[in-house]
Amino acid sequence: MAHEGMRAGDGDRQRVADRLREALDEGRLDLSEYDERVQQAYAAKTYGELEGLLADLPGTVPVEKAQVEPHRVTEPPASAPAMKGHRSGPPLPGILGVFLVCVVVWAMSSLGSGEWHYFWPGWVLIPVVFALLAHFRDRGKRGH
Template sequence: MLARMAHEGMRAGDGDRQKVAEQLREALDQGRLDLSEYDERVQRAYSAKTYGDLKGLLDDLPGTIPVENAQIEPHQPVAKAEPRHGHGHGHGAGRSGFPGILGVFLVCVVIWAMSGADYFWPGWVLIPVVWALVAHFRDRGKRGH
């Protein structure tokens, strides 16, 4: 009990006030609060100096966690995935973009043929196709095929 009283007297931070305000906005969006009640509670939340001042703003709303029961968990960095090396055809590192760029080129050729244009503009798309083809065969030796 003494710990709870001490907690209520502790100073609230900007993040604490913002968290309560976000939960109040969600309650407004769900129709649990009318606009005037939301405005009153948000003003109280942003003017709160202690956790005790924030107490009661969320107590009658379902699905919200009162500030004194909230638990802050430290951020856990995400481990970087190791690049895959193998002979599979998955979306691993080192896979060339040749099949994709070739598909784009073929679509452009079909559009050119259907449009009846005299100038063969898909030739410009052929430049990255050639680059992708060169990269494909250059990387093929490095992958051990």
């Protein structure tokens, strides 16, 4: 049996409907033609009926005629060395640096006004505490 005569599945019909939606968004089909073709796509029983709906749209190549091979993910070799100096976890020096900058801004504004203001950098300290807790909790799990 030829490919065109084979029965199409729901996924095949959905892919054609999605491509028709793209053609509508690109301005290649008007709304009435899109509606007509989508109805035909969902009513199609064979691959031949589906391919006919996309035949006049650019960029549509049937899978069996495609010249592009699927991407293959390759695993790194087992003998590849681990990255030296790489560590997982929060960047503690960066987080602490942000906190210290906030404390300096708070101190300068307080000294400039002549009175001590509300210590708002304490709010910035909350993620620092969580980062430190995560660092020390995970410290035993990581190799040194």
